[in-house]
Amino acid sequence: MGWVYLGVAVAAWAGVWWIPTGVVYFPVGAALVYVGIFTPAVLGGWTPRSAPGVVALWLTLVTTLLVGTAGVTQVVWSTTVVGSGWVLDEVSTPFVLLTVGLAPVVVLASLDGVRGNQHWYYGLLLVLLGLLVPVFCVTHFLVFYVLFEVLGFPMFLLVGVYGPRTQRVDAAYKFFIYTFVGSAAVLPVLVYLYTRVGTTEVSHLVRYQFTDLEQTLFFGLGALPFAVKIPVMPVHLWLPEAHVEAPTPVSMVLAALLLKTGGYAFVRFLVPVWPWGAYVWGPAATTVGVLSVLWGSVYALVQVDTKRMIAYASVAHMSLVFVGLLSGPAATAGGVYLMLAHGWISAGLFAGIGVLYDRYHTRTIRYLGGLAGVMPVFGVLFFVCTLGNFSFPFTAGFTGEFLLLSGIAQYNLGVALAGGSTVLLSLAYSVWLYNRVFYGVVNPTVVVHQDLTSIELAVLGWCTVGVILLGWTGGYWGVYANYDEVVYTTLVGWLSCLFWVGY
């Protein structure tokens, strides 16, 4: 398999496999290939052990190279790849690269974590990851809505079937209800667009002359499902439950990728199509966003479960992104960057928490302590992700929040100061968490003294490289307004994964 992979890699870099628009279909196609291979075999009585995970990993690595090549090529040549209803431009490319960059990480993290019914698990996971690429490329609002909804179905099963505790059923239910109730609000809007406007394609919608009332109404209704997905208080309650009850790799996908679909909807559809609606709803939405930032941060501060703490941290960071997306183009660019940064940071943090749970079967902070002495490598990598979480300079979080807050400040200084309080609060809970878990006397419950395995090292190392390089070169991005470096930093992360996987 290694030689096959090498051959594909060489061909990809040679440009032979660059498929302009087919790249959006390739990840889903790979998922269907996986399902097509394993389903008949399993129904025939075969009970695979490690084959599903290995095959899934190779599929995601190939997908990363092929889709990533198209994305990088688009960036280098500054082209916008347009197909029938698909686009790979400066808005969608970063998210596509984030998706394909994280896909192998997630599968890698699953290799040791998932034991039973692996074929269904990897099938659902690959379908979920495969659908995320077209979500970030589609230009039809109706198709985006359909794909946005469909993403919830494999996630519902992944949380409800593969979660470690019995509370997973309630968490899956809550995830479904919040998502579906929010989505129902946008259905009449889509029908109106389809029947009155005649299309839901964004380039036509942007040119259509909506009345002020229509803009206000449609933005308000359209914002609801995506605000649930981001999530913003008070419709955020599904996220902590889903994160806590989901297996580690699923939490990584949820935090790093699924939440970004909500933000992407604002950038691609809602704000460009209904700018007057964004202006009218801006004050109220910004207020809710700022309150959500503070609420998420304060709630994170009082948590005793590590995973729930990071979940509320995600609420705070994504709520800040939400505020930025409503605060002009500069803040929007910062919000996009922070979403990319949050993708790598949260993936790394959840992976680290997964390592703790696998070792000690607890996520409660009081039962952990002194791990830096027994797991030094893990301590370093988790520390880097923690730095990113509270936006320490030269991590991805710093670049993202700096750009975002400076963009918001151009719009309203008070909002920037209020939202910027999350920097202090995130510092508080992040340092508190790290201090309690890694420093001090080794807790008596810590009986396993084993540092990271090779797979865990690959996962955390990959995320850490992404966090650092996205932060270092982000400085250039901020100064030179050239987002090519965004791609290159992620690219280095992929190359590092080759080393770890080979190792």
Next chain:
Amino acid sequence: MYWGAPHGGTTLADFTFLLVVATAGVAGVVLQGRPHGVEQLLLGGIAVGAGWATLHTDHLVVLYLNLELQALALYTLVGYHRHHTPAMDAALRYLLAGSLVSGFTLYGFVGVYLHTGGFTLGEGTPPESPWITAMVLFKLGAFPFWFWTPPVYDPLDWGTLALVVGPAKVNLWWLATVGLAPVVGTTTVAVAAVGSVVVGAVGGYFQVTAAGVLAYSGVINAGYLLVLTWAGTPWGVAYYLGVYLVGTALVVAVASPMVATGVAHLSGWVALGAATPLLLYYGVLNLGGLPVWPGFFGKIWLVTWGVTLGWGLVVVVVAASILPAVYYVGLAVAALFEGGRPGRPGRWSPLTGVALTLGGTALVASVTVFVT
């Protein structure tokens, strides 16, 4: 016969096609391994045959006789297991209520005859008849006559349940939309539509048996179909009816090999999660009108046509569709999540394969219709 009144066919052909497909699906359920004797097949055939006759007649007497024949066959089918007390109770309820409605039918048809002077539908301009409207709403299980459906559906075996919710309703929707449309009250239909949607949404939430869920699923979908009837779109009714029948047939087809009867408590659906998890999930999401299944396209068309009646109605319909999706997913939760994780590979019975084919075909057809 072929599918597609907008593409050169006729609505009657579409309804006839639906009847054939639904009957074939029911036959599959009945024959899949638990036949209950020739009489059951015969009675089912009589009910379907009488329904067919009502599709192709415009004579009031012939129509009345065939409606009664269909009803008598269904009463007998419901009470087929005469040693089973709940079944006899359900049959008696059905018979008593149906007999009352039979009187309404006769009274309404006599009123039409007195007004027009003839027994042929289409002669003259008869006024709207509350009696005929009540008959139609009762037989469809719509508001305010939905009360008989849950207690009657509960004790039924899967084959009879599939017949009652499927083919036995096709001809009735034809009558409501086209055949008896001139005499069915528009205002009453409107009230019944909204009421059925609300009752079906709320009532289904409290059900704990599969038959109960399917009964209220029938009520809320009757509400959606009445909205389309109110909007005056016969082809829309045929399309949405097809989507609903496929969705219900899929769930019945998947559940019937594994669960003994429709009265089984939802907790007994754990076995389904192990056997055919994804197929059940598909059927449930389809019934809930979630993307990207045919039920979603049905809902899109429902909202599109419902817009002609006002955006307020659209808001009510969309809001009321949220609760059913929750209890439909409850079926999936009962089957997939409760009682531990699935531990053995799926089992594909021939009927399951037929259901999959039917569902896949419906999906392709829906996408094609939507795109074109």
